[in-house]
Amino acid sequence: MTSMTSTTAPPAVPARGRRRGGIRLAGRLTQRWLPFVLLVGVWEAVTRATASPFFPPPSEIVAATGDLWLSGPAHRLFLTDLAMDNLLPSLGRMLLALAGSAVVGIGVGIALGRSERVFAYLNPILQFSRAVPPPTLVPVFIVLFELGTQMQVASIIFSAIWPILLNTADGARSVTPLQMDTAEVFRLSAVDRIRYIIIPSALPKIFAGLRLALSLSLILMVFSELLPGTSNGIGFQLTDAQSRSDMPAMWSVIVLLGVLGYLLNTILLAVEHRVLDRRRPARTNGKVGA
Amino acid sequence: MLEIKDLTHTYADGHVAVRDVNLTVANGELVSIVGPSGCGKSTLLRCIAGLIRPAEGQVILDGRPADGVPEGLAVVFQDYSRSLLPWLSVRDNVALPLKRRGMSKAQRREAATEALESVGLAAAGGKYPWQLSGGMQQRVSIARALAYRPSLLLMDEPFGSVDAQTREDLEDLTLQVRGGNDMTILLVTHDIDESVYVGDRVVVLGASPGHVRADLPVDLPGPRDQISTRELPEFVRLRAEVGRLVRGVTETTATAAK
Numbered sequence: 407m408t409s410m411t412s413t414t415a416p417p418a419v420p421a422r423g424r425r426r427g428g429i430r431l432a433g434r435l436t437q438r439w440l441p442f443v444l445l446v447g448v449w450e451a452v453t454r455a456t457a458s459p460f461f462p463p464p465s466e467i468v469a470a471t472g473d474l475w476l477s478g479p480a481h482r483l484f485l486t487d488l489a490m491d492n493l494l495p496s497l498g499r500m501l502l503a504l505a506g507s508a509v510v511g512i513g514v515g516i517a518l519g520r521s522e523r524v525f526a527y528l529n530p531i532l533q534f535s536r537a538v539p540p541p542t543l544v545p546v547f548i549v550l551f552e553l554g555t556q557m558q559v560a561s562i563i564f565s566a567i568w569p570i571l572l573n574t575a576d577g578a579r580s581v582t583p584l585q586m587d588t589a590e591v592f593r594l595s596a597v598d599r600i601r602y603i604i605i606p607s608a609l610p611k612i613f614a615g616l617r618l619a620l621s622l623s624l625i626l627m628v629f630s631e632l633l634p635g636t637s638n639g640i641g642f643q644l645t646d647a648q649s650r651s652d653m654p655a656m657w658s659v660i661v662l663l664g665v666l667g668y669l670l671n672t673i674l675l676a677v678e679h680r681v682l683d684r685r686r687p688a689r690t691n692g693k694v695g696a
Numbered sequence: 697m698l699e700i701k702d703l704t705h706t707y708a709d710g711h712v713a714v715r716d717v718n719l720t721v722a723n724g725e726l727v728s729i730v731g732p733s734g735c736g737k738s739t740l741l742r743c744i745a746g747l748i749r750p751a752e753g754q755v756i757l758d759g760r761p762a763d764g765v766p767e768g769l770a771v772v773f774q775d776y777s778r779s780l781l782p783w784l785s786v787r788d789n790v791a792l793p794l795k796r797r798g799m800s801k802a803q804r805r806e807a808a809t810e811a812l813e814s815v816g817l818a819a820a821g822g823k824y825p826w827q828l829s830g831g832m833q834q835r836v837s838i839a840r841a842l843a844y845r846p847s848l849l850l851m852d853e854p855f856g857s858v859d860a861q862t863r864e865d866l867e868d869l870t871l872q873v874r875g876g877n878d879m880t881i882l883l884v885t886h887d888i889d890e891s892v893y894v895g896d897r898v899v900v901l902g903a904s905p906g907h908v909r910a911d912l913p914v915d916l917p918g919p920r921d922q923i924s925t926r927e928l929p930e931f932v933r934l935r936a937e938v939g940r941l942v943r944g945v946t947e948t949t950a951t952a953a954k
């Protein structure tokens with residue numbers, strides 16, 4: 407009995423500590439989200455007070471977003487038919503283009519970073535191509551490719567590929583020379599050198615490039631869907647709502663894009679941390695900002 | 697047989713690192729190379745390894761002029777820690793070169809584990825190099841070279857970061873591995889005792905630019921023993937001679953500089 411009281415007594419302190427920790431966490435969350443909540447509150451109050459048809463209150467936008475996009479059956483993750491027919495094709499095109507940009511960008515980037523000859527040949531072309539603002543090429547792609555998916559994917563690739571390619575080249579160039587000497591001495595094959603030395607060395611830079619490419623491809627995804635010849639997609643819904651002067655629907659697309667961008671970026675960051683966390687000393691570069 | 701003929705190397709900045717080096721090493725021989733720091737020991741090893749093309753002269757292996765990295769070569773680099781891959785576990789670092797040896801994954805793993813055991817790192821296989829101390833990293837790079845079973849092994853100050861006891865163990869390991877595998881070894885060291893203890897010959901390099909100052913046969917009975925070999929009058933005589941030669945080199949450079 408006495409032993410029981412003596413063993414139950416001490417945990418009081420850690421429990422209080424835990425509770426205090428919980429409060430601190432809640433406090434930190436409040437701190438982080440407080441400006442956001444305040445902003446939305448002010449926005450709600452102002453839009454309600456002015457009752458402008460162009461600026462529906464956020465509560466109405468959220469309701470419209472839920473209604474239009476997220477009131478479907480549970481087995482489809484609540485996606486409505488509208489979401490299935492527009493959100494998924496948009497995402498599909500974007501991810502396809504991003505994957506294509508990554509494969510080509512990393513491949514050419516490695517060649518560019520490791521071979522002075524390739525660099526000498528390609529650098530002028532690259533500098534020129536990169537300087538062209540990607541949206542200006544969309545009309546060209548409309549002529550070159552079939553309207554719709556082909557043109558849209560091409561437009562996204564043309565803007566997303568540069569940060570991946572140039573960052574990869576930069577990363578591949580900065581491989582520790584002694585690691586390449588080691589590969590040389592032990593006669594590692596070209597594939598093994600790329601797989602075990604060059605790509606791991608360049609990985610922090612590659613991820614930095616991917617993050618830039620992600621936001622660019624989101625922009626180009628919407629932009630390419632605003633143009634004629636589009637029959638579905640998030641951008642198409644935006645022009646469609648505009649032609650109907652449906653302000654809540656227009657705003658809901660914008661909210662949806664914000665959420666989408668945030669989610670995709672969060673997923674990419676999580677993958678990046680998972681991959682790079684195993685190698686503490688090498689990850690200091692390229693890890694800034696998100 | 698490894699022959700180095702009239703080897704001269706000048707770096708891009710015009711600095712002559714080694715000049716007119718001639719050296720012949722028989723198969724299975726262990727040659728220690730000593731000399732003051734900056735006299736071109738690493739440069740010499742890199743020329744033999746085919747990592748730098750000498751400005752003049754030749755490296756000849758078994759009668760054929762070497763072009764690039766010779767077959768069956770392993771190197772323990774002076775900058776051992778930067779030669780390890782930080783994103784691979786210690787065991788994978790040791791096993792990676794074995795891919796070119798036609799071994800299966802299981803065989804590579806086994807060979808790596810064995811080599812790590814031999815350098816006293818049996819427990820570190822699953823760790824990453826950056827989780828180990830400098831001396832342990834140095835032993836990983838030795839294990840990587842040994843697991844490869846090279847016919848020519850170049851070691852650049854391979855025991856510099858380990859404690860005295862481990863150092864003696866590694867010296868004996870080197871002798872033992874050499875004996876069992878008919879391996880030719882060039883071992884650069886700045887420890888005069890070590891150069892005599894492990895070497896069949898001691899080559900003393902002089903500085904500015906690097907050249908062979910002396911080439912002394914070591915006439916000590918094998919197998920060598922850390923305590924009794926170091927007591928032998930011949931050992932004591934040789935270490936004094938090598939010491940004088942190394943010091944003499946620095947004295948001449950000192951007077952030349954004045």
Ligand SMILES: Nc1ncnc2c1ncn2[C@@H]1O[C@H](COP(=O)(O)OP(=O)(O)O)[C@@H](O)[C@H]1O
Pocket residue numbers: 707708709711712713731732733734735736737738739740
């Ligand atoms: N890449 C390089 N470029 C120019 N000079 C170098 C280079 N590497 C080494 N040296 C010079 O060459 C000389 C020999 O260097 P090194 O072979 O590393 O000597 P050791 O290994 O005997 O200390 C030194 O004077 C060094 O400064």
Ligand SMILES: [Mg+2]
Pocket residue numbers: 737738739774852
């Ligand atoms: Mg050196």
